[in-house]
Structure formats: structure tokens, C-alpha cells
Amino acid sequence: MDYEHLIRQCALRNITLEILPTASDAKARVMALIADRQTVSTGGSTTLHQWGIVEALRQRNITFYDRFVPGLAGEALLAVFRQALTADVYVSGINAITADGDLMVIDKVGNRAAALMFGPKKVIVVAGKNKLVKDIESGRHRIKTVACPQNARRLGLSTPCAVTGDCAECRSPQRMCYDEIVIRGQSDPSRMTVLLVEEDGGF
Numbered sequence: 001m002d003y004e005h006l007i008r009q010c011a012l013r014n015i016t017l018e019i020l021p022t023a024s025d026a027k028a029r030v031m032a033l034i035a036d037r038q039t040v041s042t043g044g045s046t047t048l049h050q051w052g053i054v055e056a057l058r059q060r061n062i063t064f065y066d067r068f069v070p071g072l073a074g075e076a077l078l079a080v081f082r083q084a085l086t087a088d089v090y091v092s093g094i095n096a097i098t099a100d101g102d103l104m105v106i107d108k109v110g111n112r113a114a115a116l117m118f119g120p121k122k123v124i125v126v127a128g129k130n131k132l133v134k135d136i137e138s139g140r141h142r143i144k145t146v147a148c149p150q151n152a153r154r155l156g157l158s159t160p161c162a163v164t165g166d167c168a169e170c171r172s173p174q175r176m177c178y179d180e181i182v183i184r185g186q187s188d189p190s191r192m193t194v195l196l197v198e199e200d201g202g203f
């Protein structure tokens with residue numbers, strides 16, 4: 001991947017992209033981008049857990065709308081999703097980043113997709129190099145054959161992709177990709193920062 005090209009393409013889309021060597025650097029950078037006493041929330045993301053970012057946020061002097069509180073479900077969880085849309089900062093993973101800077105994400109409920117598009121004042125996206133793809137078509141292939149199957153298995157869902165490793169464009173009630181969005185850029189050039197790490201992370 002040509003990082004210089006990717007950084008330039010993201011800049012043209014009003015997205016700031018930083019390349020960081022390690023997950024530990026990404027965690028430190030996320031913490032540096034958040035000020036004390038801000039309101040902060042996150043999208044569902046294996047990467048955020050793997051890289052210790054959720055735990056680090058819990059230690060900060062912030063108001064953390066924590067969607068990962070054990071046992072949080074139903075209306076209470078939806079209430080946190082709604083609070084997250086009003087946060088000063090939203091921290092999220094992503095499912096694919098194309099060589100030209102398109103950001104691709106799937107969602108079941110739509111809370112993460114919504115927050116990435118609008119609501120939180122600032123958005124920090126963290127991504128491992130395993131999320132890099134050539135183009136939209138490759139990104140969709142990655143989502144349908146890697147992200148969805150692996151997440152379905154992790155969550156114990158019985159979607160076709162969990163069984164076969166490929167997408168059947170299912171109508172399963174457990175479907176995790178009701179939303180598939182592509183973020184082409186931002187109207188506010190100060191809103192979104194992508195931290196791309198030269199390590200793998202999440203699915």
C-alpha cells in the first residue's frame with residue numbers, strides 16, 4: 001500500500017489519516033486526542049478491545065457512554081447508542097479502507113454507521129493494516145468473507161456466512177450487515193481522524 005497516496009487522498013476527502021507503527025501508539029494517540037471532561041463513546045469493535053482502548057477510556061477523567069458494560073442490553077443499550085450520537089468524541093473501528101481513502105463499514109443496528117456519518121463532534125477511527133483493500137469491490141469482498149463470518153462466529157450467530165465463510169445475502173434475523181455504508185469524506189475537515197496501524201487488529 002502506498003501510504004503517501006492514501007494520506008493525500010484522505011486529505012482531499014477532509015479526513016486526517018495518520019500512520020502509526022503499533023497498537024500501543026494508537027492507544028496513546030486516541031488518548032491524546034481526547035480532552036479531560038469530554039463526553040466520549042465508541043462503536044462496537046474488536047480492535048478497540050484488543051488494543052486496550054476501551055479499558056483506557058474507562059480510566060480517563062471523561063464522561064464515558066460505555067456500551068460494553070456487562071449485562072447492558074435492550075432499551076438500556078439503545079439509550080447508550082442514542083447518547084453516543086451526542087458525544088464530543090466517538091471512537092470506532094472500521095471494516096475496510098480503500099487505497100483511495102473510502103471508509104467502509106457494516107452495521108446491524110445502525111448506531112455505529114450513524115455516528116460515523118453524523119452526531120458526534122469528532123470521530124477517531126482506528127484500523128489495523130488488515131483493513132486495507134484495493135477498492136470498493138475488494139472491500140465488499142473482505143466484509144462478506146472475512147469481517148462478517150469471523151464476527152458471526154465470535155458472537156455465536158447462525159448466519160450462513162458463519163457456517164460457510166461466504167455471504168448468502170441472507171434474510172436471517174441475526175443478520176449483522178443490515179447497513180453497508182461507504183464514507184467518501186467529511187464536510188467538516190476537523191471532524192474525522194483515522195489512525196492506521198502497521199499491525200493487524202480486529203476483523
Ligand code: SF4
Nearest residue numbers: 148161167168170177
Ligand atoms: S447477508 Fe447474511 S450471510 Fe451475508 S454477510 Fe450478512 S449476515 Fe452474513
